Amino acid sequence: MTRRRPRDDEFTMPSLRLDGQVALVTGASRGLGLGVALALAHAGADIALAARSAADLTEATGLVQDAGRKAVALATDVTDLDSVDAMVRSATEHFGRLDVLVNAAGLNIRQPALTYTEADWDSVMSVNLKGAFFACQRAAETMRDSGGGKIVNLGSLSSEVVLPNIALYAMSKGGLRQMTRAFAVEWAPYNIQVNAIAPGRFWTAMTDAVFSDPELYDSAVSVIPQGRPGTPRDLAGAAVLLSSEASDYITGQTIVVDGGWLVNAGASA
Numbered sequence: 110m111t112r113r114r115p116r117d118d119e120f121t122m123p124s125l126r127l128d129g130q131v132a133l134v135t136g137a138s139r140g141l142g143l144g145v146a147l148a149l150a151h152a153g154a155d156i157a158l159a160a161r162s163a164a165d166l167t168e169a170t171g172l173v174q175d176a177g178r179k180a181v182a183l184a185t186d187v188t189d190l191d192s193v194d195a196m197v198r199s200a201t202e203h204f205g206r207l208d209v210l211v212n213a214a215g216l217n218i219r220q221p222a223l224t225y226t227e228a229d230w231d232s233v234m235s236v237n238l239k240g241a242f243f244a245c246q247r248a249a250e251t252m253r254d255s256g257g258g259k260i261v262n263l264g265s266l267s268s269e270v271v272l273p274n275i276a277l278y279a280m281s282k283g284g285l286r287q288m289t290r291a292f293a294v295e296w297a298p299y300n301i302q303v304n305a306i307a308p309g310r311f312w313t314a315m316t317d318a319v320f321s322d323p324e325l326y327d328s329a330v331s332v333i334p335q336g337r338p339g340t341p342r343d344l345a346g347a348a349v350l351l352s353s354e355a356s357d358y359i360t361g362q363t364i365v366v367d368g369g370w371l372v373n374a375g376a377s378a
Contacts, residue, residue, distance in 0.1 A: 123355040128153035132209035132352060133200040135187055135244060138165040140313035141263060142213030144341020145348045147172055152349045154209065155179040157200035161186055179204070187214045187240030197247040206255060209352045210248040212241040212285075213263040217315070222276040230277060237281035242288060245303070249296055257300030261351045262289050264307040266367050282307075286363055293361030302360040304351045309367025311339040334369035343368075 132149045136142035137158035146156050150173045158166045158173065158180060166182035173180035181203045185196040201207045216236040218229050245260055252258030265282040267275055286305055293303040310329055312320040319325045320338055330337055347364045350356050365371050 123353070123357065125349055125353045125355050126153050127209070127349070127353055130154040130208040130352075131157065131200070131204040131206050132211060133157040133159065133197065133207060133248065134211040134213055135159045135185065135196075135240070136212075136214030136263075138162075138169055140213075140315060141308060141311060141341050141344060142211070143169050143172075144344055145211050145213055145261075145263070147176065148342075148345035148348045149209065149211070149352055150176040150178040150180075151345075152353070153178070154352070155204055157181050157183055157196075157203065157207075159183045159185040159187075159196050159200075159214075187244060188235035190243055193240065193243045193247055197244065197251060201251050207248060207251045207258065209259045209261070210244060211261045211263065211348065211352070212244055214240055215263065215265075217275060217278040219274045219278075221274055225277055233277040233281055237278070238284045238288070241285055245288070245292055249292070249299070249301055252301050253296070253299040258302075259352045259356070260289075260292065260301065260303040261348060262303070262305040264289070264305040264363055266307050266309045266365060266371060268307060268363075269365070269371055289363065290361045297360060302351075302356055304356065304359060304361065305363040306344060306347045306351070307363050307365045307367070308339060308344060309333065309365070309370040311341070311343070313341065332370055332373055333367070334373050337368065339366065339368060 132154045134146040137146045138160035150156050155178050156173045158169050160166050163182045163184040170180045170182050183196050186192040216233050264285050267279040268283040268286045271279045289303050289305040
């Protein structure tokens with residue numbers, strides 16, 4: 110480690126390109142996971158795409174290849190540790206390296222907190238927290254042995270602003286945020302940066318019922334200063350930044366991507 114103050118003219122611009130890098134993205138068959146995978150592909154990374162069914166990844170694989178990058182589809186159940194082990198191992202063996210992990214797989218069960226069952230708890234926590242934890246653990250083992258890497262967890266603004274009927278989801282994403290911070294501290298000596306992205310209200314297949322209804326749309330966007338829901342493309346900048354060398358001194362952070370909702374006093378509608 111240098112103990113000399115750098116000269117003012119000792120400056121080289123870090124790259125946002127990911128050429129020669131390999132990224133593994135869970136939940137990559139649609140929505141925000143697919144959007145992040147494509148952003149990393151357009152930045153130059155080859156992509157291992159993971160989802161429950163390899164067949165669900167056919168279109169995603171083609172889109173990555175259309176961007177001029179290599180792609181492999183990995184059928185993965187993130188709630189099963191053997192499947193997570195196989196996912197990380199297969200991605201690493203297929204491409205010969207693993208530089209970036211993005212945990213985008215997620216599950217939400219919308220209902221009043223008084224009605225949740227033990228099975229509901231297990232389902233949400235297994236996907237959103239347990240699956241992400243062990244994917245991080247397995248990927249970090251590989252990254253530690255190869256000199257470092259980047260981990261990006263897809264959180265949610267619900268770790269800051271909680272609305273009714275998403276208690277389990279909010280709890281799991283709050284845990285994910287703290288997990289990100291814990292791993293960032295513990296794995297810094299291995300040159301592994303661990304960060305998170307917290308999307309606000311985004312229009313995906315999961316939220317189509319809300320944003321396809323004019324009345325619900327107006328209510329949902331009324332708290333967003335930019336006046337519209339986010340789209341998967343809106344995560345591209347944060348995802349590429351946190352996956353590239355431009356974020357080598359950023360770790361343990363959560364970047365909020367919400368069109369200004371949080372700074373609008375977290376107003377709800």
